[in-house]
Amino acid sequence: MTTIEAIDAWEVLDSRGNPTVRARVHTPDGSGTFTVPAGASTGSHEAVEVRDGGDRFGGLGVTEAVEAVEAELEPAVVGRNVTEQAAIDEALLEADGTEDLSRLGANAVLGVSGAVARTAAAVRDEPLYTYLAPEEPGAIPRPMVNILSGGLHAHGGVEIQDFLVVPRGADTYEEAIETVWTVRRAVRDRIEERGVRPLVADEGGFSPPMEGIEEAFELLRAGILDAGFEPATDDVAFAVDVAATHFYDEDAERYRLETDGVSLDREGMIDRVLGWTESYPIVSIEDPLFEDDWAGWRKLAGRLDGVQLLGDDFLVTDRDRLGRAIESGAASAVLVKMNQAGTITRTLGVIERAQEAGLSPVVSARSGETCDSTMADLAVARGAGQLKVGSLARSERLVKYNRLFEIADELGPTLPNASDPV
Numbered sequence: 001m002t003t004i005e006a007i008d009a010w011e012v013l014d015s016r017g018n019p020t021v022r023a024r025v026h027t028p029d030g031s032g033t034f035t036v037p038a039g040a041s042t043g044s045h046e047a048v049e050v051r052d053g054g055d056r057f058g059g060l061g062v063t064e065a066v067e068a069v070e071a072e073l074e075p076a077v078v079g080r081n082v083t084e085q086a087a088i089d090e091a092l093l094e095a096d097g098t099e100d101l102s103r104l105g106a107n108a109v110l111g112v113s114g115a116v117a118r119t120a121a122a123v124r125d126e127p128l129y130t131y132l133a134p135e136e137p138g139a140i141p142r143p144m145v146n147i148l149s150g151g152l153h154a155h156g157g158v159e160i161q162d163f164l165v166v167p168r169g170a171d172t173y174e175e176a177i178e179t180v181w182t183v184r185r186a187v188r189d190r191i192e193e194r195g196v197r198p199l200v201a202d203e204g205g206f207s208p209p210m211e212g213i214e215e216a217f218e219l220l221r222a223g224i225l226d227a228g229f230e231p232a233t234d235d236v237a238f239a240v241d242v243a244a245t246h247f248y249d250e251d252a253e254r255y256r257l258e259t260d261g262v263s264l265d266r267e268g269m270i271d272r273v274l275g276w277t278e279s280y281p282i283v284s285i286e287d288p289l290f291e292d293d294w295a296g297w298r299k300l301a302g303r304l305d306g307v308q309l310l311g312d313d314f315l316v317t318d319r320d321r322l323g324r325a326i327e328s329g330a331a332s333a334v335l336v337k338m339n340q341a342g343t344i345t346r347t348l349g350v351i352e353r354a355q356e357a358g359l360s361p362v363v364s365a366r367s368g369e370t371c372d373s374t375m376a377d378l379a380v381a382r383g384a385g386q387l388k389v390g391s392l393a394r395s396e397r398l399v400k401y402n403r404l405f406e407i408a409d410e411l412g413p414t415l416p417n418a419s420d421p422v
């Protein structure tokens with residue numbers, strides 16, 4: 001048994017330059033650190049991060065969350081065996097006392113929970129991806145990689161948040177990354193040819209001016225062809241994170257797609273999404289409808305054929321919402337973000353529940369990231385099959401992609417079968 005002796009926490013900065021929580025767990029046999037990411041296009045049902053308000057860092061400071069780690073969470077876990085992740089996470093939830101972790105903050109709680117997992121793996125002298133595995137770890141996940149960005153991540157531009165590519169024709173991780181790198185380079189060249197600077201958004205995707213949403217899809221298609229691949233579901237496919245909640249006008253019940261000059265009701269939005277899937281080789285579509293439109297999601301699920309319907313703001317890595325989606329058939333995949341759940345144990349529970357029910361878990365980063373690679377190990381440990389980290393640029397993204405190169409070297413580079421049901 002290795003007991004937790006102490007926990008430290010600091011306010012550090014994330015990839016947007018915003019304050020976030022870093023925690024370190026100390027034991028006699030070693031220590032481990034975890035740094036918490038933060039979303040911009042957050043779902044309203046996710047676990048709540050605590051920010052200070054007031055003048056410090058424009059109200060975004062996390063001193064209260066940092067203090068909560070040392071004042072309330074440390075006493076709740078000191079003396080416990082560091083490998084008892086589930087019991088420790090339960091104690092953290094009890095110390096907070098709210099379902100959404102809004103008292104002490106999901107950023108405080110996850111900081112400790114993540115650092116406990118990392119410390120336990122270090123103490124056992126094993127990689128995190130085997131420590132977090134039930135028995136054997138799974139394969140390297142197939143990445144879906146952001147090429148073009150819009151919505152809240154681009155601070156203007158198209159409303160659709162992520163246009164991604166999925167290297168479905170690649171058999172190995174290395175081949176997948178090289179494929180996407182080539183496509184990204186080709187898209188960058190096309191943007192430059194238009195006399196526009198290829199500046200990147202929060203997740204490293206390009207965000208050139210667009211006259212319509214179709215133009216973004218066409219740019220992806222052209223980049224794939226320029227790179228020598230086929231824009232096709234079995235070669236280089238498309239994925240989209242619509243993040244529709246963030247351009248939905250709840251009062252008017254309309255989706256305002258200003259880039260296309262339209263304002264759509266639910267039926268109109270469903271038809272538009274289906275139109276995209278008919279025109280382009282889309283294999284995965286995330287948050288195409290408002291986060292609380294359960295009836296709309298069910299309807300769309302019934303009309304999509306062979307396209308993964310992925311819930312992010314809709315399911316918020318929450319067991320209950322996932323359970324409801326499974327029962328009602330409202331989604332076929334769940335995005336998994338540790339800080340939406342708030343603890344490692346809750347996150348693992350969501351992955352397990354999804355896998356039992358035949359839904360695909362897609363392990364995801366946040367738009368405000370840190371150079372913490374835990375999510376890469378988590379995805380491998382649980383055989384999640386798919387991973388969404390952002391673009392092949394910016395170090396907070398690359399640390400995850402590069403961690404997978406290391407793991408691939410140890411475990412073998414083969415990706416899960418691309419023809420598995422999406």
Ligand SMILES: O=C(O)[C@@H](CO)OP(=O)(O)O
Pocket residue numbers: 038039040041042043161162203241243312335364365366367368
């Ligand atoms: O919507 C998403 O899937 C994520 C990552 O792309 O964004 P954010 O972290 O801002 O919620």
Ligand SMILES: [Mg+2]
Pocket residue numbers: 241243286287312313
């Ligand atoms: Mg999303």
